[in-house]
Amino acid sequence: MKQLGVLFQKEWRENLRNYKIFWIPAVFILFGIMEPVTNYFLPQILDSVGNLPDGAVIEIPPPEPAQILAAVLGQYQLIGMLVLILAYMGTIAGERKSGTATLLYVRPLSFTSYFLSKWMIAGLIAIISVWSGLLAAYYYTFLLFEQVDFVKFIQFAATYSVWILLVVSIVLAASAALPNPGFAAAVALAVVFLAQLGDGLLGAYWTVSPVKIPNYAAQWLVDGPVRADFWWALGIALLLIAMAVTFGVWMSRKNAADTKV
Template sequence: MKQFGILLQKEWRENVRNYKIFWIPCVFILLGITEPVVNYFMPQILEASGGLPEGAVFEFPTPSPAQILMAVMEQFQTIGIVVLILAYMGTIAGERKSGTATLLYVRPLSFLSYFLSKWTMAAAISLISLWLGFLAGYYYTLLFFEELEFSALLQMVGSYSIWILLILTLTLAASAILPNGGLAAAAAFAVYLLVQLADGLLGANWTISPMKLPGYAAAWLTGNPRLSEFVGAIGLALLAIIGLIVLGSWAAWKNKAKTKV
């Protein structure tokens, strides 16, 4: 436990030094703000761009708060996940490649504590960024559109947080397994796309798939997902996260000899 605390302090200093604790939240806040602001000012944007014929009048249907926040989540599903994968693809592989991990590996080291320290810091920054992004989107949705129950937002973001943790853990495990950050990012993207494809083909018959979590998260805005299916998806996602943590810890230990000296 003491070793984990020391390693966690190291991760904190490193994330401060590379500014991840600042720029990742800023990206998510910007993504969260963009959707409600753009939707509200869309008529003015089109008018200012000069893209409308003279005398033309277009009626834009006003989106509901639920639709706005779903669109915010779609931004996180694409740009947000790309940002997180690129930010943490070299977390372990980068240390091995640069040789900085040698300073750790020459000492008695618990690789579970080593992996968990990196996972804990990355998870904290990612979840704080996610919540700040959704809260910013929620604030501007209230400002420009109708009111939405705050409890629905909490249920949605809480559910979606598990999904983000799953993608993040996959990225860190890939970084522990593969020799460099580029390959880790490619592997994480490939697995992400493959499971998305598999869910599109087989998802109708597998309602407790972790891939359903974004959909179940969105369902809290318009009603409630089926509880048994939702709990099943959460349970499988947590099992996958634990399995990836174990795999990543083992891979970090297995590949320690490949560290550049």
Template sequence: MNNFSILFQKEWRENVRNFKILWIPLVFILFGISEPLMYHYLPQILNAVGNMPSDMVFPLPDYTPEQIIMSTIGQYQFIGMLIVAFGFAGIIARERRNGTATMLYVRPIAYTSYVFSKLAIMCILIIGSACIGLLANVYYTYILYGAVDAVAFIGFLGTYSIWLLFAISVVICASSAFPTGIASVISIFLLVVLQLVDGLLGAYWTISPWKLPMYAGQILTGSFDKTPYLWSLTVTIMMVVLLIVGAIYIAKRNVAKAKI
């Protein structure tokens, strides 16, 4: 446990120095608040920037607050996942390459606490930023569209955090197994491409981690099926545990690959 706190301090310092602690929350907040603004003022924006004929009428639908929040989740699912995959693909792999790993591996550290320090810093950075961003989003949606049910929103936030935890463990496992480049490609494939595949062909099955954001949205609107949701949650948490255990095991085996 002592190991863990020292390794965690190292991670924290590193992320403060490379400004990740600052720019990741800022980006999430930015997308969180620009989405409701964009939807609400779309007619005015089109009037101001486009050479539209003055008698043109846009039949814009009336959005509910839930739809605006789900559209923000759509943004997070794409841009947020790109940031997670590209920004953190090197979290273990990079240390093997630039020599930090040799400094660490000669000491009697437990790989469990090594991987858990990575997991903790990523959880704080990504889940924290996404939660702050979504709270800003709810505030703006409240001003422009109306309130959402507070209890449903907490359920939604919790479910989305579980999905983010899954994304984080995918990135950590990929990073512990492969060099940075391959790890980022694999994470992009698992987080963005498979999500598109699940969206296209997903009508044939109901239980998958990639469906969790969709179930989160259903919790928000208050119309959801309990059984497939709970099963998806269970499967996702089991996969998270497997990925983390795998990451610890592979990190231990890949010690020999560290560049000296």
């Protein structure tokens, strides 16, 4: 436990020095603000670039606040996932390739603490980023449109946080298993986006896939998801997170000998 605390502090300082703790939340906040602001000014934008005849009036019914917050998830599912994968693809593989991991490996090291410290920091920053962005979207949606019930918003954001932790776990497990950051990023991207693509094509045949968690998160803003399907999907996601962490610990130990000296 003491070693985990020391390694956690090391990872915190490292993420502070490379500004990940600042720029990752900034990206999520930016996209969180853009969706309600863009929807609010959409008629003026279309009017200025639409080359419409004189006297033509564009009337677009204002979107529902729940639709705006759900659309923010659409941004996060593409840009947000890419940001997290690129930010943490070299967390372990990069240390091995550059040789900096040698400074740790020559000491008595618990690889469980080693991996968990990186997973905890990456997960913490990812969760802070997502909640910051969603809270910004919630505030501007309230400011420009109407208020969404805050309890529903909490359920919405908390459910999506599980999906974010799953993505972070996949990225770090890939970084532990593969020899370089680029390869780890490619595999993590393939796993995440192919899973989403497969669910989009065949998802009607199953309802308990963890890939459906973003959809279930958005459903909390309206009537809520079907409880049985939601809890099964959540349980499978938590199991996959535990499996990815266990796999990451094992691969960190197994590949320690491949560290560049």
